Amino acid sequence: MNQPSRFQVWSRLFWIFLKVNLLTTAGPTSTGLLYKECVGKIMNESQFVEAVGFSNLIPGSEALKLAMFIGYSSGGMSGVLAALLGAIIPPTVIMLTVASILVRFQGQDWMKHFIKGMTPAIAVLMTLVAWQLFRVANPKSIKWRPVLLAVLSFAALYFGIPPQYVLIGAGVLGVILYSPRRY
Amino acid sequence: MHQLLTLFWVFLKINLLSTSGAASTGLLYNEAVGHFLTEDQFVQAVGLATLLPGSDALQLAMFVGYTVAGVAGGLVSLFAAILPPTILMFVLVSLLHRVQREAWLSRFVEGLTPAVAVLILTVSWKVLKSGTGGNFDWIIIAVGGASLLAYLFEIPAPFVILIAGVVGTFAFR
Numbered sequence: 001m002n003q004p005s006r007f008q009v010w011s012r013l014f015w016i017f018l019k020v021n022l023l024t025t026a027g028p029t030s031t032g033l034l035y036k037e038c039v040g041k042i043m044n045e046s047q048f049v050e051a052v053g054f055s056n057l058i059p060g061s062e063a064l065k066l067a068m069f070i071g072y073s074s075g076g077m078s079g080v081l082a083a084l085l086g087a088i089i090p091p092t093v094i095m096l097t098v099a100s101i102l103v104r105f106q107g108q109d110w111m112k113h114f115i116k117g118m119t120p121a122i123a124v125l126m127t128l129v130a131w132q133l134f135r136v137a138n139p140k141s142i143k144w145r146p147v148l149l150a151v152l153s154f155a156a157l158y159f160g161i162p163p164q165y166v167l168i169g170a171g172v173l174g175v176i177l178y179s180p181r182r183y
Numbered sequence: 184m185h186q187l188l189t190l191f192w193v194f195l196k197i198n199l200l201s202t203s204g205a206a207s208t209g210l211l212y213n214e215a216v217g218h219f220l221t222e223d224q225f226v227q228a229v230g231l232a233t234l235l236p237g238s239d240a241l242q243l244a245m246f247v248g249y250t251v252a253g254v255a256g257g258l259v260s261l262f263a264a265i266l267p268p269t270i271l272m273f274v275l276v277s278l279l280h281r282v283q284r285e286a287w288l289s290r291f292v293e294g295l296t297p298a299v300a301v302l303i304l305t306v307s308w309k310v311l312k313s314g315t316g317g318n319f320d321w322i323i324i325a326v327g328g329a330s331l332l333a334y335l336f337e338i339p340a341p342f343v344i345l346i347a348g349v350v351g352t353f354a355f356r
Contacts, residue, residue, distance in 0.1 A: 091237025117351015174294010
């Protein structure tokens with residue numbers, strides 16, 4: 001395989017992420033398509049697995065993190081920028097268009113009913129997301145640390161502690177609870 | 184100006200304390216609804232972010248920013264949503280010269296996850312309660328039950344939400 005030029009790597013990264021972010025609706029669902037687009041073309045399998053693994057390590061948008069880590073391992077810092085640009089353009093342009101159209105329908109009756117119909121579906125979806133997130137912390141069996149953190153956070157939220165402090169507290173507790181000494 | 188600063192701060196915070204778009208809805212609700220966003224607008228934002236292609240976190244930022252403060256609001260929120268992961272990534276890479284697992288950071292995220300799950304759970308209940316005015320008529324229960332079944336049968340979420348909305352437009356007349 002002859003070494004592709006930097007420009008080729010950039011334009012390929014940009015194109016891949018533009019395509020993936022146009023065709024999938026969220027970060028986690030895009031990994032399948034990304035795999036097909038990247039592995040064997042711009043990176044090997046283990047680089048891909050590593051990139052997906054890293055994207056769970058830092059906070060922030062999943063799609064952006066995938067773009068950054070895949071961009072980095074195949075094109076360095078400039079690859080990161082090309083991939084980020086590709087990942088950012090589709091959602092923002094589409095959302096801006098839809099939002100500017102929707103503003104005109106705001107407050108109309110059918111829109112209110114549409115939102116009321118979406119409400120139970122979204123509430124159920126959020127409940128399932130909560131369950132999936134909790135499962136991530138307990139892949140095979142329920143472990144005591146995530147359960148303890150969940151119970152503590154529930155109690156804290158119940159007593160009206162602002163969520164941001166609950167989250168920071170849970171993160172700090174995680175740093176302590178999951179420290180290797182305890183294993 | 185004040186509004187733009189608020190938007191910037193809120194989305195910076197949200198994207199520092201959650202690991203994906205779906206996971207950030209809990210914090211978004213608490214930070215935004217009642218302050219500068221209505222209940223309806225929140226449901227609309229989450230619905231659209233799920234429906235439209237691309238990153239949910241960016242779409243939530245874009246939609247909320249745009250509804251609150253126009254195009255400028257949308258861009259400020261977008262910028263705030265992009266900053267945390269990119270800066271962290273650049274810091275990690277330049278400090279370590281290559282990407283590698285930073286133990287304390289991954290433990291922070293690991294501890295964060297159950298708390299985010301609980302937060303989303305409580306918010307989904309709030310959304311259901313106030314979005315329906317507290318009275319669960321049979322349409323709400325039917326739509327909720329049907330969407331649960333649909334998700335369990337792995338019908339993609341965008342379809343489920345779209346259909347639920349369409350059902351709503353006809354059923355609530």
